[in-house]
Amino acid sequence: MTDSNRDMTTLKDGAVVPQLHLILRDRIVTGDLIPGQRVSETEFAKAYSISRQPVRETFIKLAEEDLVVVKPQRGTFVTRISVPAVLTARFIREAVEADIVRIATDRATPDIIAKLDIAVEQQRITAKSGTPAEFMQLDQAFHHQLAEFAGKRDVTNYLRVLNIPVNRVRNISARQFSPDRLIAQHAKIVDEMRKHNPTAAMEQMRAHLREINIDLPHIVKANPDFFEGTETLS
Amino acid sequence: MTDSNRDMTTLKDGAVVPQLHLILRDRIVTGDLIPGQRVSETEFAKAYSISRQPVRETFIKLAEEDLVVVKPQRGTFVTRISVPAVLTARFIREAVEADIVRIATDRATPDIIAKLDIAVEQQRITAKSGTPAEFMQLDQAFHHQLAEFAGKRDVTNYLRVLNIPVNRVRNISARQFSPDRLIAQHAKIVDEMRKHNPTAAMEQMRAHLREINIDLPHIVKANPDFFEGTETLS
DNA sequence: AAATACCAACTTCCATACAAGTTGACAAGC
DNA sequence: GCTTGTCAACTTGTATGGAAGTTGGTATTT
Secondary structure: OOHHHOOOOOOOOOOHHHHHHHHHHHHHHOOOOOOOOEEOHHHHHHHHOOOHHHHHHHHHHHHHOOOEEEEOOOEEEEOOEEHHHHHHHHHHHHHHHHHHHHHHHHHOOHHHHHHHHHHHHHHHHHHHHOOHHHHHHHHHHHHHHHHHHOOOHHHHHHOHHHHHHHHHHHHHOOOOOOOHHHHHHHHHHHHHHHOOOHHHHHHHHHHHHHHHHHHHHHHHHHOHHHEEOHHHHO | OOHHHOOOOOOOOOOHHHHHHHHHHHHHHOOOOOOOOEEOHHHHHHHOOOOHHHHHHHHHHHHHOOOEEEEOOOEEEEOOEEHHHHHHHHHHHHHHHHHHHHHHHHHOOHHHHHHHHHHHHHHHHHHHHOOHHHHHHHHHHHHHHHHHHOOOHHHHHHOHHHHHHHHHHHHHOOOOOOOHHHHHHHHHHHHHHHOOOHHHHHHHHHHHHHHHHHHHHHHHHHOHHHEEOHHHHO
16 A cells, blocks of 8 residues: 555545554554554544444454454554464465466466566566565565456465465565565476476476575564564474 | 254354354254245344344344345345356356365375275264254265365365355255155265275265256245355356 | 326434443542 | 552453434325
């Protein structure tokens, strides 16, 4: 989203809850509101000049996405990033996207391969001259494209909530790891698809999605108080 | 859940929203509240002798699970079951549980195989003398057991919301299809695990989870107004 | 008869007041 | 010093009134 609504004061006319939901979700996922931080209904009510009720209902939605946790009579807190949630999301994505890439390879036409080549090339350009957030957007678009080419356009939507903790990790560690490695892996996947080798394409995809298993321990070690369930790593 | 709280009148002391959330979710998933049915805040507020606010907040949670849809100033309605959601959930489960069964086969000890044999046997017993709901519970427990044996205990929890539409389908069609076929497939999966044949076990699992692709068109045809997005089937 | 204007009865949305429980500071007593 | 009791200031939870918008029936007008 643009930061037109992040001046902490004005909301557009119309329903308040959907707007606030998007704003606060973005602020949490990008790390503007940090894991463990205490928030409160009155705090945002004053900041955005609205009543407690819409803020409260926004908190309920954020809680369903595991972005905040509401402790009755005690307070509401930005959740720390759950390591098991990240690992589980990764495992699910590996299984699902392996199947997607197998189907996409079977369906691959020269036209599809060309579009994927263009996508990878744009990633290279953005990695050099763009922001980490822009590269992240392109990365997600690439995986969504593969799903579309496999005829599984909906999969991305239904796994959206699952990917939230993964995105949080990437946002707080955007500058710690270079995108070059990821781009090279994307290119390898496309190459195997070009050769109509579904098994090899699947293996490249699985290896690609296993990367975070290697990075995660370092990220956790660098920001231990942003995470919970860290004992799962050992 | 027990039906101790389904007398439409009394709730236990304590927080109201969590109780009402469980009650209404159960009533929708089991088909007591039917797809497309109109509901309203005041309706349940009167029925349970509470104010509109807790009902409203419950609706928000149900909406996040795609069990109701809130149309501002127009009303709240029990969602019709989304055919694309069912098909996508099935696809995701096939990919994930195939991987799970592969890992579980690699890890399979005689002790694990014995536990799975017992589970299948209990399914046979319940299929004969139990209720469809009880069998459904055992079926879910079986798949959860496999995830545990693969060291992926969390997967079931994180895919819970995804499975909701699938469970709705099974509840409205519980008597239309016999469980014998499913039990036989469970047995085949365990047999391949016993033989330490991960590839065959995976294939049996995939075939098992593809069953709903065959049943779904008939269920939709028998209850067309319980579904939406039915054109996806053609 | 048919189209239109009106309006009463509904709905969800938001604001506000109060209820109920938690927490931490601070003073009293051991 | 250390424990304990008190209580004020917070938190979220619930109730209720009114605002804003939709809907469908009913007169009114053409």
